[in-house]
Amino acid sequence: MLRLAILAYPGAMQSAVLGLQDVLGFAAQACGAVLEVDVLTDFSARHAAYDAVILPPSSDEVRVDAVPDLPGFLKERHAAGSVICSACTGLTFVCAAGLTGGRAVTSHWGLEQRLKAAYPEVDLDTGQLLIEYTDLITAGGLMAWVDLALALIERFLGYSVAADTARHFIVEFRRRDQRRFRRFLPDLRHGDKAVLKAQHFLESGFADAVTVEDMAVASGLPGRSFLRRFKAGSGLTPKAYLQELRIERARDLLIETEKGVAEICYAVGYNDPPSFVRLFTRLSGLTPGAFRVQYRHKEPDVAS
Incomplete structure (x- = not known):
């Protein structure tokens, strides 16, 4: 429900x-x-x-x-x-x-x-x-x-x-189009408040040099308990979760701004543009440049 x-x-x-x-x-x-x-x-x-x-x-x-x-x-x-x-x-x-x-x-x-x-x-x-x-x-x-x-x-x-x-x-649906067929919308209703604290911490600090230890401190859990409970609550390891969060933001920036790929790489917390391109391609199925070309200007027709 x-x-x-x-x-x-x-x-x-x-x-x-x-x-x-x-x-x-x-x-x-x-x-x-x-x-x-x-x-x-x-x-x-x-x-x-x-x-x-x-x-x-x-x-x-x-x-x-x-x-x-x-x-x-x-x-x-x-x-x-x-x-x-x-x-x-x-x-x-x-x-x-x-x-x-x-x-x-x-x-x-x-x-x-x-x-x-x-x-x-x-x-x-x-x-x-x-x-x-x-x-x-x-x-x-x-x-x-x-x-x-x-x-x-x-x-x-x-x-x-x-x-x-x-x-x-009969209203426009321009902003909410299907240009990103793979989105990262993690579960926040898993019931583990400590894990949720870490998720909120990452939402505002994903572009920083965040470590797993930083996430554990934000959650208030000891290291091993944090790793176990974060995976159980979010379905991902802390590192994979942070990657997904950063790449989701990169998709937004590719669509909504004129920033270059290297600039976006730095904006979402990475320091190596070639590695960023490889990660983006693995998680999105397209290179950043191809993603921008294919999805940026597509608008669904809700009148038809």
Whole structure:
């Protein structure tokens, strides 16, 4: 069963709250998935485990002090393995919870100065419509909740279900295309909190010179226990997991930027471009150059 929570904080757009329920509900019904969506207004109470929690936009300015329990709720859910999602103003609460981890995030361009003043440490890229990580998805403008919903549908129910949903509602599915037929979306709901700490550590620090010992320290486990439990929880060895994470980010950079292959190699944590090319080719089935040529400009036609 897929379980999601929509956080109807004070001022959240009801059209987005209801629209998310409609779009997600249609997708689940279309593929026969069991979906439970909770609309939450009380963030001090204990809640069930969720695969994802969603912060819809607000048409007004949001104030964190008006919902003091919400940042703590987000931290708790994130620590339990939920994917944290925001659209537009919802990013304010993500920043207040300290969940960006130094990574680029997006929101409405009109909020840029306000968010940068309140959270100067946050890397805000309002030129992007959607920025997706394993544990965090942020979307731009007031109507970007639609793109966020499609990203969640693709992640949990598959590309074809997301494309069919976009077709049914006659909305564009440009950002979420099938250009990466092999994606790395590791499980965060395995229930091992120590392993999850290591996964979150890698999400924000994958480009650094990370060692297995660093991962073990982040998890709070001794070395041998860490190796055993990380493999059991994630399905991969720590080294293989880090490789997959770095190559996934390299795929993003090849599609979304003009950076050269060597520059991308260094950006994702490798120092040897030829070795990086070999690893990328092994994990993706194409060289970085061929990957960029083949997938960068392909857009699915949802109108046909």
